[in-house]
Amino acid sequence: MNEIVYKVMNREAFTEAKAKGSFDGSAADRRDGFIHLSSVDQLEGRLCWEPSRGGAFFPHLFGALDFDALIWEEPPELGANGRRRLPLRVLP
DSSP: OOOOOBOOOOHHHHHHHHHHTEEOOOHHHHHHTSEEOBOGGGHHHHHSOOSOOTTOOOOEESSOEEGGGOOOOOOOEEOTTSSEEOOOOOOO
């Protein structure tokens, strides 16, 4: 599979990881032994607090997330409806 994957994290965690050069995972990632990632189709559900993922497959990264792999960084903006609008990009 050659697909862009996303890691959702708060600004503080992002700033800390970027300064370090890699992201070793959140408390939940470290507990599970891998970094939880999302495909573009899963982002909306990842940002909504729901009890189930509906059986969807989420990409997982076993090891640190190296910031050399970062294609772009962009915080989600608020849409007119008050919900976060996700910054979605496609590779050329």
